[in-house]
Amino acid sequence: MARFRNKRGKAPVKPPVVKKPPAVNQVTGEKVPKSIVFSRGKLPGPLKQLEHDLRKLMLPHTALKLKEKKRNNLKDFLNIAGPMGVTHFLMLSNPKSVPHLRVARTPQGPTLTFEIHEYALAADVARSQARPRCPQGLFQNPPLIVLSGFGNGAKHLKLTTIMFQNIFPAIDINTVKLSSCQRIVLLNYNSETNLIDFRHYSIRLQPVGVSRRIRKFVQNHQVPDLRNLQDVSDFVTKAGYGSESEADEEAATVSLVSDLGRVNRASTKSAVKLQEIGPRMTLRLARVEEGLCSGSVIFSEYVKEAVAEETQEAGNEEAGD
Amino acid sequence: MADAAVAPLPPAMDPTVRKRKTKSGKSQKSNKKRKSIPMASKKPKKPSQKMLKLFRKRARDYQSDEEEDPADAGDEETLAESSGEEEEHEELDAGDEDEFSGSEDDGDGAQLGITKFTEGCRAFKMAFTKIMKKHLSNDPLGPILSANKKLVAEKLAEEVAEQKVKGETKKEKHLAGEKGHVTPANILDPKEKFLISVATKGVVKLFNAVNKAQNPQKGLNPSKSKDAKELAKRRKQAFLSEIQKSSTYDNPSKSNSTTFSKSTNKEDNKESGWAPLRDSYMLTSSKLKDWDKMADPAPVDEPESRHMVSSSDEE
Numbered sequence: 001m002a003r004f005r006n007k008r009g010k011a012p013v014k015p016p017v018v019k020k021p022p023a024v025n026q027v028t029g030e031k032v033p034k035s036i037v038f039s040r041g042k043l044p045g046p047l048k049q050l051e052h053d054l055r056k057l058m059l060p061h062t063a064l065k066l067k068e069k070k071r072n073n074l075k076d077f078l079n080i081a082g083p084m085g086v087t088h089f090l091m092l093s094n095p096k097s098v099p100h101l102r103v104a105r106t107p108q109g110p111t112l113t114f115e116i117h118e119y120a121l122a123a124d125v126a127r128s129q130a131r132p133r134c135p136q137g138l139f140q141n142p143p144l145i146v147l148s149g150f151g152n153g154a155k156h157l158k159l160t161t162i163m164f165q166n167i168f169p170a171i172d173i174n175t176v177k178l179s180s181c182q183r184i185v186l187l188n189y190n191s192e193t194n195l196i197d198f199r200h201y202s203i204r205l206q207p208v209g210v211s212r213r214i215r216k217f218v219q220n221h222q223v224p225d226l227r228n229l230q231d232v233s234d235f236v237t238k239a240g241y242g243s244e245s246e247a248d249e250e251a252a253t254v255s256l257v258s259d260l261g262r263v264n265r266a267s268t269k270s271a272v273k274l275q276e277i278g279p280r281m282t283l284r285l286a287r288v289e290e291g292l293c294s295g296s297v298i299f300s301e302y303v304k305e306a307v308a309e310e311t312q313e314a315g316n317e318e319a320g321d
Numbered sequence: 322m323a324d325a326a327v328a329p330l331p332p333a334m335d336p337t338v339r340k341r342k343t344k345s346g347k348s349q350k351s352n353k354k355r356k357s358i359p360m361a362s363k364k365p366k367k368p369s370q371k372m373l374k375l376f377r378k379r380a381r382d383y384q385s386d387e388e389e390d391p392a393d394a395g396d397e398e399t400l401a402e403s404s405g406e407e408e409e410h411e412e413l414d415a416g417d418e419d420e421f422s423g424s425e426d427d428g429d430g431a432q433l434g435i436t437k438f439t440e441g442c443r444a445f446k447m448a449f450t451k452i453m454k455k456h457l458s459n460d461p462l463g464p465i466l467s468a469n470k471k472l473v474a475e476k477l478a479e480e481v482a483e484q485k486v487k488g489e490t491k492k493e494k495h496l497a498g499e500k501g502h503v504t505p506a507n508i509l510d511p512k513e514k515f516l517i518s519v520a521t522k523g524v525v526k527l528f529n530a531v532n533k534a535q536n537p538q539k540g541l542n543p544s545k546s547k548d549a550k551e552l553a554k555r556r557k558q559a560f561l562s563e564i565q566k567s568s569t570y571d572n573p574s575k576s577n578s579t580t581f582s583k584s585t586n587k588e589d590n591k592e593s594g595w596a597p598l599r600d601s602y603m604l605t606s607s608k609l610k611d612w613d614k615m616a617d618p619a620p621v622d623e624p625e626s627r628h629m630v631s632s633s634d635e636e
Contacts, residue, residue, distance in 0.1 A: 044498025099501055120505045128505045146523030173527070173534040174559065181527070186520040199516050203524055252521045254528040258535075272524050274517050280505065 032169045034061040035088035038068050038077060040102075043094050046121065051092050053122045053279040057185065057200055058090070059139040061169065074293060081106045088167050089292070101283065102293065103163055109291040110298065112163055114283040117195065125278030133202055133275050135182070142168045143183035143200070150189045156288050156299040157189065160196075178205075178260050184274065194301070198281040201274040205260055208253055208269040211236075219261075 037055045039048070055064050077089065091102040099119075104111040126132035145168050150157045164187055171181075181203060188197040207215065213235060217224055229235055252272045256264055264270045288299035509517070 044494075046499055046502045094498075116501055118501050118503045120503050124504045128507045144524065144527060146520050148519045148523070171527075173531045174556070176531055178528065178531060181524075184520050184524055186516060186523070188516055188519055197512075197516055199520065201517065201520055252525055254525055255532060256528070272521050272528070274520055274524070276513075276517075 031085070031087070032061055033087040033166055034085050035090055035167060036063050036066055036077065036081070036086050037090040037092070038066060038072075040074070040091050040093040042070075043092060047092055047094055047099055049121050049123070050119055050279055050281075054090060054092070056122070056139060057143065057183075057279065058167075059142070061142060078107055078292065091293075100286070101281070103167070104292050105163065105166075106292060109289060109293075109295060110159065110163075111287075111289040111291065111293050111295075112160060112285060113287040113289070114196070115286045116281055117284055118282040120278060120280040122200075122278035125276050125280060129275070132277075133204070134277070135202075138182050138202060138277075141180040141182060143185045144168075144171070144181055144203075145185045145187070148186065148188045149191065150187075152191055156285060159288060159298075160187075160189075160285060178256060178258070183277070194284060196283040196285065198279075198283055200277050200279060202277050204273040204275065205254075205256070205264045205270040206273055207264055208271050210268075 035058050037051055037058060039051055043051065055062055055066070077086075080086070081089070087106060089102070089104040089106055091100075091104065093100045093102070097115075099116045101114045101116055102111055103114070145164055147161050147164060150161045164185075168185070184201050184203055186197070186199040186201065188199070189195075190197070213224065224235060226232065226235060229238070253269045254272060255269050256266045258266050260270070284301065285299070286301045287297060290296045290298055505513075
């Protein structure tokens with residue numbers, strides 16, 4: 001009897017409940033894509049930092065503190081990918097020529113290989129800014145993704161688009177909370193140079209037509225410094241510095257569904273402001289492989305002619321996955 | 322007593338080395354004076370033969386073994402050596418010479434037998450202090466006592482070269498690691514501004530879409546059960562409409578966009594796709610019969626599936 005009770009009646013000692021992000025989106029029933037970022041081979045210091053920055057960028061559905069060992073090979077990662085529900089691999093490697101970033105879908109592929117022509121770390125970006133911004137819950141929600149300039153119809157570009165769209169969980173516009181949209185990842189394809197600009201911004205909303213002083217006052221709830229003012233009314237009436245780039249704001253204003261934070265009311269218009277968080281990369285799509293870092297080459301930057309006809313016939317199927 | 326005799330003695334002892342000896346003796350004394358060593362006994366380094374004999378005897382008596390004798394002889398030798406070294410510094414010491422006086426000899430007589438042992442120490446100390454006092458030339462190698470200065474110099478040069486090579490390879494490695502790493506400019510260049518504007522456009526598009534989609538639900542709080550029910554109902558409707566739409570969409574022209582169409586529902590175009598809501602649904606089924614063959618113009622131009630991605634290709 002006791003045994004029975006032990007087994008059924010009493011719940012075993014539960015480990016402290018860690019609230020996990022659901023593996024499946026409750027609304028759409030869709031699998032939440034998860035990714036891990038790791039390196040292949042030894043990386044120099046800055047690239048290691050870039051790896052960490054990328055992990056942060058991929059938050060929250062990623063392993064931020066992934067421990068990799070020298071002897072870990074792709075198979076090891078692939079083995080854990082299944083049980084952990086990892087859908088995407090981001091692999092950094094540093095061959096003699098240029099550092100490479102490979103983005104692969106598990107377990108079958110395809111694999112996109114990018115050359116990283118230039119990159120700047122998040123720390124570099126923050127250092128270049130007068131006021132780097134990192135609010136509390138910035139990395140608690142997945143970023144939005146904006147892909148721009150990919151629409152010239154080439155198969156490999158379409159594949160890139162799909163890959164990057166699916167790397168972050170889809171957003172249902174009916175249920176999404178605007179407060180969860182705090183970051184955005186931009187991929188801009190330049191068809192002239194064949195380079196992809198990879199940027200990572202934080203989104204900030206500000207009410208339009210409210211002076212900076214008042215905004216700060218409402219936001220911080222701190223007693224303002226009135227020493228230089230003749231009258232209290234000056235605080236409201238006197239415009240501080242000239243409002244910055246009023247022209248931009250016209251295009252970048254939105255009206256919100258609900259109040260967002262202290263300052264952004266649904267009734268007023270809000271301006272969308274982006275500030276870069278980094279990392280920043282300039283990528284060039286070098287190769288597309290059918291499998292996971294293997295299989296036939298669907299697209300190659302350097303041997304276009306050889307692959308061209310192959311792409312023609314194989315393209316239809318591969319573009320789908 | 323003894324001191325009076327001792328001072329004049331050294332010259333008498335060994336005429337050939339006399340000068341040196343005296344000098345060394347003086348310098349020793351001057352040293353000692355400077356250092357003000359407490360055991361002041363041993364300045365009379367060159368006692369007469371007679372005295373030596375006496376010393377030996379006393380020492381023998383005192384220690385009752387033979388070891389002292391060789392030590393004594395050794396003492397003399399070390400002294401000679403040290404005096405040889407001192408030659409370089411004679412000029413230095415010369416100034417001190419006149420300071421020398423016999424005043425320190427006082428304790429001599431009483432302790433002479435015992436001090437034998439410490440004399441060795443003194444010799445060493447003198448040699449050491451001499452070395453330490455040496456004026457160092459500006460030789461990059463520093464004070465090297467050994468004769469093979471050249472060897473050392475060679476070794477050092479080799480080391481430097483090695484270090485250089487090492488540093489170069491390290492630098493190279495570092496540079497290789499830094500490949501592609503750029504630090505962004507402090508001021509936004511036009512390209513960055515353009516990218517920000519593109520991203521902003523995307524965000525604005527999404528927010529407007531969200532606004533449009535969620536406006537009808539305004540006032541409904543999902544945490545309230547009543548409102549939640551209402552929302553669930555609407556969601557269900559949306560889902561059903563979705564089914565309808567996706568089937569109508571399955572024509573080749575729209576095939577590529579179906580990959581995104583996960584969350585489309587515009588409540589306003591229920592009328593066309595919302596047969597299930599009608600009372601006559603499934604009763605008449607006239608509409609259902611060939612719903613897939615109907616070319617429905619309404620949903621086509623409707624902005625479907627505002628996915629998070631607003632691929633702004635038109636730019």
